Amino acid sequence: MQNQNLINPEDFKNKKVILLVFGTRPEIVKLFVLYRVLQKSQEFYPVLVNTSQQKISGDILKHIGLTPEVVLDEIPNRSTDLNQLTAHLLTELSNAFNNDSLIKRSDVAGIMVQGDTSSAYCGAMWGFFNQIPVFHIEAGLRTFDHLNPFPEEFIRESIGRSATLNFCPTNVSYDNLIREGIRSNKCYVVGNTINDAIITLMNEGLIKDSTFDGNFILSTLHRRENWDKVQDYAKILNKYATEVNRDKQILHLIHPNPLVKDNFNKVFDGKYPENLIVRDPVHDYFEMLGLVKSSYSILTDSGGLQEESLFFNVPCGVLRKVTERPEVLGKNARLLPFDDNKVTEFLSESDDYIAKNSGKLNYTYGYGNTSELIYEAMKNFYY
Structure with a gap:
């Protein structure tokens, strides 16, 4: 619900109230610089809305100096059922901005959502249903396959069509929206706010x-879409660690989902090879970026790691059939099937890429000014 200690209606009397809706770590990482920019502006009153879709480490909010003005109730039993989650989030948003709240639905001038999570989807749908302008950050990413990734591809398509303005990371994503019939005056190429975040965190040490x-x-x-491939992947890591390269350490961050965890561990019968280190996910984002930056190579199906590895020029094997980030392919990344020979081949070629690019930063997704460009576009829209 709304934090009365952080909200004073007098503060937004002459400003546009903009909700920044997030519920996962990647979203707040990609929104915090924009929040700071809007907070300093004369025109806007930004409000952080944490949907509680996932538990987010308090460290990241503490160290970047943010406390959400609105926190929604968690879904009971932290259900991952998409139907229950969608219904819960839409209901919670309506409850949070009812007529008894400090910030009422009628006070909200715009809703900012990032990416393709259930929180982004419900934030956009709630805005659309209430005829509130919706702004989509990281718009236009496409694989053209609704099952890869699921349900993200459908979510970002839906948000793109309902959004008032779409902020695209590259010309590729912009062109995707134009081909789908989205008018060009609703689409801006601004870069990706992940580079804003990384550059800011680097500068702040x-x-x-x-x-x-x-x-x-x-x-x-x-x-x-990879849950049925977990054992295949565990066998690939086991073979690489025990037969291909015993000198190379592998740090595998295992997903806490019992289905994923149990299937992975079945391959090892309770004992991992000495050079395979299996840990729970790193919730400290600042530590995670340090791991990305210093790693020899990365194997992942994560979208965020594709972006972060590109910035630091770390070779990245993408364990997916397709990627919505084609900009990384042909640079630091390659799509990989669950095939031990293909994975070994990719890792063996990492040395060449590292020799050419070690220590260089890659600015494909922008130079750290994406949030400023979004702010300027919003000013033009409202004023």
Whole structure:
């Protein structure tokens, strides 16, 4: 609900109230710089709305100096059922901005959503249903396959059509929207706010040094469409660690979902190879960025890691059939099937890429001014 200690109606009397809706760590990472920009502006009154879709480490909010003005109730039993989650979030948003609230629905001038989560989807739908302008950050990403990834591809398509303005990271994503019939005056190429976040955290000295020596492979696997491939992937890691390269450490961050965790562990019968280190996910984002920055190579199905690895020029094997981020392909990343020979081939070629690009930063997704460009576009829209 609304935090009465943080909201004073007098403060937004002559400003546009903009809700920044988030419920996962990647969303707040990609929104916090924009929140700061809007907070300093004369025109806007930004309000952070935490949907509680996931538990977010308090460290990231603390260290970037943010306290959400609105926190929605968690879904009972933290259900991951998409039907229950959607109904819950839409209801919670309506309850949070009712006529008894400090910020009422009629006070809200716009809703900002980022990416393709259930929180973004419900924030956009709630805005659309209430005829409130919706602004979509990271718009236009497409795989053209509703099952890969599921349900994200459908979510971002839906938000793109309902959004008042779409903020695209590259010309590729912009062109996707134009081909879908979205008018060009509703689409802006601004870069990706992930670069805003990383550059800001670097400048503020918040990225932690890795405790690993750099000669390690960072590994994650979590997407729904890969749940039936978990054992195949565990066998690939086991073979690489025991037969291909015993000198290379592999740090695998295992997803807490019991289905994923149990299937992964079945392959090892309770004992991992010495050079395969299996840990729970790193919830400290500053530590995670340090791992990305210092890793030898990355194997993942994560969208965020594709972006972060590109910025730091770390080779990235994308464990998916398709990616909505084609900009990374042909640079630091390659799509990989669940095939031990293909994975080994990719890792063996990482040395060449590292030799050419070590220490260089990649600015494909912008130079850290994306939030400023979004702010300027919003000013033009309202004023």
